[in-house]
Amino acid sequence: MSYIIGIDLGGTKIATILSDMQGNIIKRVEEATNAHEGQDAVIERIKETVYKVLDPGKDIVGIGIGSPGPLDLENGVVLKTPNLKWDNVPIRDILEEEFGITTYLENDANAAAAGEYRFGAGKGARNLIYITVSTGIGSGIIIEGKVYRGAHGIAGELGHTIIDPNGPICGCGQHGCLEAFASGTGLARRAILELQLGVESIIRELVEGDLQKVTARTLEDAALKGDEFARNMWESTGDYLGIGMTNVINFLDPEMIIIGGGVSKAGELLFEPMRRSIKKRAIESAASKVKIVPAALGKDVGTLGAISVVIEALEAK
């Protein structure tokens, strides 16, 4: 029997699993990334997590690692990555040298898409988009069962598609990216601006007057307590996401769109206006058939995604 090691490298934690080819997790370890300690310390920590799940008695056919981008996929290098504070780390070769096991590097959103496709909400679909809505917005594209990376590994940067050139400034330097409106950070920032202008809301009490503490979570709490301003903020966020997804639907006509990430846990507060926005805007014959579903893999999406990347590579051989 063959086994795979999957690593989910994130800005806050490193999760590593040993799994069989069916995605059954045999061992799982998790460590804080502590990126502030520098790249060498984090690389050592990644190796330690692999040693902890490594079972010398088992036939391990590959290691997969999902990492925040930008990456040089061809050469297995993590380029300048702000949330890891890494600078050109050849992580694929480092792990191959350490463990003598073929290693595959993939960006985290692509890996998550591959994981949901193979083991999660996308089982049975051949063409799907996975969208993660958290501090940013990322996405992965699966076409005919395979991750679509584009000519330069950039495909899937849905968060930086522009939905209003006069919109708020985005972390990438452009104005009006989907992420600037509808990510957790974008939602909080839009809410803070209106609260500063004096809109009525219980949010001020929830953050004890400190508006800088407002997050997507605060807006969720307030909306569930019936706060009208907070409900309107979720309404507009769902609408903006619906605009982003309408563009995806009209352009790619996927079978399914899977929504994951921390902000998606707001559930119907987000999904209801999002579905309405798509219904109102997208080409009807595609919009009426596309399935829009929440992600299914939860906290294992990153590690099972990394496993899926290895399986896809092995299948292609």
Ligand SMILES: [Zn+2]
């Ligand atoms: Zn942007």
